[in-house]
Amino acid sequence: MTAYDDPYLAGVGLGAVLLGAYVVVGHGLGASGAFASVVAAGTAAAVGTARASALPAVAPYLPQGITSFLRDWFVLELVGVALGGFCSAWLAGRLRARVERGPRVNNAQRMYAALVGGVLMGVGAKFARGCTSGQALTGGALLSAGGWIFIATCFVSAYVVAPFARRLWQ
Amino acid sequence: MTAPLTETGALGSVGELLVAPLIGFGFGWFLERGGLGHAPKLAGQFYLTDLTVFKVMFSALVTAMLGAFWLDQIGLLDLRLVYVPETFVVPQAIGGMVFGVGFLIGGLCPGTSCVAAATGRLDGLAVIGGMLTGIAVFNTMFDRIARFYESTALGAVTLTDLAGVSRGTGVACVTAMALTGFALAARMERLRR
Numbered sequence: 001m002t003a004y005d006d007p008y009l010a011g012v013g014l015g016a017v018l019l020g021a022y023v024v025v026g027h028g029l030g031a032s033g034a035f036a037s038v039v040a041a042g043t044a045a046a047v048g049t050a051r052a053s054a055l056p057a058v059a060p061y062l063p064q065g066i067t068s069f070l071r072d073w074f075v076l077e078l079v080g081v082a083l084g085g086f087c088s089a090w091l092a093g094r095l096r097a098r099v100e101r102g103p104r105v106n107n108a109q110r111m112y113a114a115l116v117g118g119v120l121m122g123v124g125a126k127f128a129r130g131c132t133s134g135q136a137l138t139g140g141a142l143l144s145a146g147g148w149i150f151i152a153t154c155f156v157s158a159y160v161v162a163p164f165a166r167r168l169w170q
Numbered sequence: 171m172t173a174p175l176t177e178t179g180a181l182g183s184v185g186e187l188l189v190a191p192l193i194g195f196g197f198g199w200f201l202e203r204g205g206l207g208h209a210p211k212l213a214g215q216f217y218l219t220d221l222t223v224f225k226v227m228f229s230a231l232v233t234a235m236l237g238a239f240w241l242d243q244i245g246l247l248d249l250r251l252v253y254v255p256e257t258f259v260v261p262q263a264i265g266g267m268v269f270g271v272g273f274l275i276g277g278l279c280p281g282t283s284c285v286a287a288a289t290g291r292l293d294g295l296a297v298i299g300g301m302l303t304g305i306a307v308f309n310t311m312f313d314r315i316a317r318f319y320e321s322t323a324l325g326a327v328t329l330t331d332l333a334g335v336s337r338g339t340g341v342a343c344v345t346a347m348a349l350t351g352f353a354l355a356a357r358m359e360r361l362r363r
Contacts, residue, residue, distance in 0.1 A: 118300015
């Protein structure tokens with residue numbers, strides 16, 4: 001297993017990709033929107049496209065019915081994210097099937113915490129209209145007011161709660 | 171002015187979809203290269219034992235910000251045609267707070283959870299499952315929260331619009347802030363050793 005790249009080097013590479021997105025497609029990166037698209041398709045599969053399209057929170061993700069997510073830019077981008085991450089880890093010998101956790105929790109506790117954290121991020125990203133990709137990075141680099149509100153509130157709340165969650169990570 | 175390519179007509183809607191996985195590939199590649207597919211490493215940011223998240227995030231933000239600013243200045247990119255997410259002050263502040271707690275507990279954010287899952291980390295899969303559940307919960311409650319969700323709307327506004335200063339001033343301030351942060355990070359790491 002090889003060492004990670006210098007974080008500043010990885011950051012500049014990531015920034016160049018984000019800049020490339022602005023130049024080529026006229027918008028930035030995202031992640032949570034792709035999840036919302038998949039949830040919309042799942043909802044359409046569960047209750048039928050007509051009923052799902054009548055839901056105001058779901059309808060924007062179903063412009064072309066249940067298969068909309070296959071033509072959603074952010075879903076296709078996120079497939080690329082998984083492939084890029086996989087190839088990078090593969091070439092560096094970092095592919096491992098395992099649960100990564102803090103030293104004082106077991107695998108089951110870690111998986112449960114990851115699920116709960118995911119639920120909170122899902123709800124939070126909906127209210128914020130984006131996550132660390134779509135708001136913090138993309139919006140932040142465009143000096144978007146909402147992007148910077150997200151950066152500030154996200155980090156402040158994580159630091160405030162961190163001492164109470166020490167057992168999870170230290 | 172030659173960009174954004176989708177706005178100048180150089181790239182059609184099919185082309186736009188075809189480049190999505192390529193751009194995503196670069197995104198995932200650099201997240202993994204920086205070590206951001208590993209929850210304990212990300213969580214280290216919140217205990218100041220590992221400052222990788224801050225370093226990667228802000229060097230990426232500053233790179234893209236400076237690149238976009240200067241490409242606009244020399245006339246290669248029209249920044250007015252680049253989509254700026256709309257601002258909703260209170261819902262985004264509350265959303266950011268809830269997200270922050272989720273990030274701390276989950277140890278991965280939505281993008282990095284995909285990298286973690288794709289490299290075999292099962293906790294990344296759990297974060298993805300949680301995200302999907304959280305979004306479904308939000309959708310179910312939407313009728314009751316729609317008014318709050320749409321409140322305090324400012325439109326596609328930037329910090330420099332609000333402060334009444336030029337974009338260049340804002341870019342310079344953010345760059346100075348990031349460089350100060352990088353210097354502080356280096357100092358903290360020296361003190362720890």
